[in-house]
Amino acid sequence: MAKSKKDNNTEQQILNAARQVFLEKGLSGARMQDIADKAEINKAMLHYYFKNKELLFETIFQETAGKLFPHFDKLMDSDLNFFDKIRSIVSSYIEMVSQNPYLPLFVISELNKNPEIGLKHFFEKQRPGFVKKFKESIEESINSGLILPINPIHLIINMFSMCAFPFMAKPMLKIITGIEEEQFNILMEQRKVLVAEFIINSIKK
Amino acid sequence: MAKSKKDNNTEQQILNAARQVFLEKGLSGARMQDIADKAEINKAMLHYYFKNKELLFETIFQETAGKLFPHFDKLMDSDLNFFDKIRSIVSSYIEMVSQNPYLPLFVISELNKNPEIGLKHFFEKQRPGFVKKFKESIEESINSGLILPINPIHLIINMFSMCAFPFMAKPMLKIITGIEEEQFNILMEQRKVLVAEFIINSIKK
DNA sequence: CCATAAATTAACCAAATGGTTAACAAAGCT
DNA sequence: AGCTTTGTTAACCATTTGGTTAATTTATGG
Known part of the structure; x- marks a missing residue:
């Protein structure tokens, strides 16, 4: 037809x-x-x-904004161990941002100019979801002696910082480091594993 | 008068x-x-x-944009050891951003919408400065066996990510973590040392 | 103290921009 | 087919917005 x-x-x-x-x-x-x-x-x-x-x-x-924190809920419920959860989140998050490079800067930028829109729309619902589960998972890992003590919020912030920031700051990074498009993509691909290991290395006992 | x-x-x-x-x-x-x-x-x-x-x-x-990477040149030339240089940069950078919360998002945002302005203005001059020195310092620390091998660019990206991102994403973080202004400021104050130790912990041998 | 230059204002202008209207075309329905 | 609803267009409108002009006030210096 x-x-x-x-x-x-x-x-x-x-x-x-x-x-x-x-x-x-x-x-x-x-x-x-x-x-x-x-x-x-x-x-x-x-x-x-x-x-x-x-x-x-x-x-x-x-x-x-609905794409910002995709299927992390399910991921937190999976039976992966804590480190693999981090690996999985980091990798899939960087992949998602690679596919949607403007996404984080757009949401963050508009949210800054008009914080109300965040509350009005989707965030309310999604909030408790994965952040709460992630926090619990971190606390559990601390209590069980798997990782060093750290405020879960800081860990979460660190993770998303290292995942999202490079894409937002891409034009700046290209200038101050002198790298080009191709090299940038290679670096971002590397970060899918590098960032996770960087985090794990820092918190593991 | x-x-x-x-x-x-x-x-x-x-x-x-x-x-x-x-x-x-x-x-x-x-x-x-x-x-x-x-x-x-x-x-x-x-x-x-x-x-x-x-x-x-x-x-x-x-x-x-001129405020973005302040006195890092001098700092890299100082006789602080490598870890203390990281501590110093992280601390002073977070302090600077605390004092100018809109700064990073503004520069990055405008740079994204119009990448040419970056080249036209200041970046060209400042570029070689501290990034080059920082890279050398990292390579030296790797070669001397002080820290684990890592691509200096990644380390630099990680550092600035964790310093700048939280301020840019503040409205979002407040929503998804449920924290308020006061608590946010406390967290950022903590990050002046936390981020540096997080990095050092991850790369030290 | 006066003449000249610098600073400031109110009113105005033209282009850009979000939005509307009214007429027309296409689909759907009986 | 004929009537109604939905989709589409060109022309138009009102407001916003960056920018200008010409007249007025304030400083300055000989």
Whole structure:
């Protein structure tokens, strides 16, 4: 069956275009016209499918923020040992960010300019999930003498810092270290194991 | 002596106001009117002292980016041992960011939206400085058997990740961990020593 | 003290930008 | 087919926004 004129296709084109533009330019930097152009539709269509810029943005933000901490819940429930959980999270997280390089900076940046949107949307629900489980897992590992004592929050922060930051700071890192695109990708690939071992090395007894 | 009407005061008021607004909202989010209001002057004065928005922004960006890697050059030249250099850099860097919480996110964010401004301005000069020295210092420490082998770039990335990221991600961290302002500040204070020890613990032989 | 330059303001302007309208085309339905 | 709903477009509108102008005030220096 040939695809009918709508097929709800337009809405997807808009969302794809909006995702690209918003992630790259942010809310204030994005232009509705740019989104329309990239979606190859009339600007009026944007307002036909999404009431206004804010609503369109929130749709994208919500979708995007939802990808920030993917399947970590399940991962924490798995029967992997503590170190393997770290290895698994680090590796899959860096892979995810490699695939969506703008994602962390976008969410963090918009959240800074307007902290309310975080509360309003998805975070509330996801919060307790994996962070709580991770904390418990860390505490258990400390109590069982597997790792040195450390405030779980610091450990979590350290992990996500080393996973996400390099991608956010990529243009800066390229300048101050003098590396190029290809070399950067190699480094990020290495970090999938390096970061986990760096952490484990630091906390193991 | 009473302060005369100008005193080149106005220019400073503008710069202070522009700094606040740009750091908080970014280039595209900043409004010239907001800057004028905050500086308590007429909007036309902005264009009297600074040709246009771009020029004013670049002035602020240059000044701000210049603070990103402060006196690390001297620090690397000091006769501190390698571990103490790490302790010193981490501590002073976190202190600097505590004092200028918007700084890293601002520079990184604007650099992402417009990578050219980095090259144009200050980075070129500062680049070789401390990064090169730091790399040499790391290599030397590896060769002398003080620390385990690691690609110096990774070590540098890890260090700045753990120093800067928490401040950039503050609103997100507050949401997913449930901590409040006060607790956040305590954690960041702790990180001045914690991060350094975390690193040292991981690489020491 | 006056003439000149520097600083400041209010009013204005043009372009950019988010958003709307009204007419038209396509699909769906009976 | 004919009527209604949905999708799409071009033209238009109102506001925001960066920027300018011309007139006014304030300093400065001979």
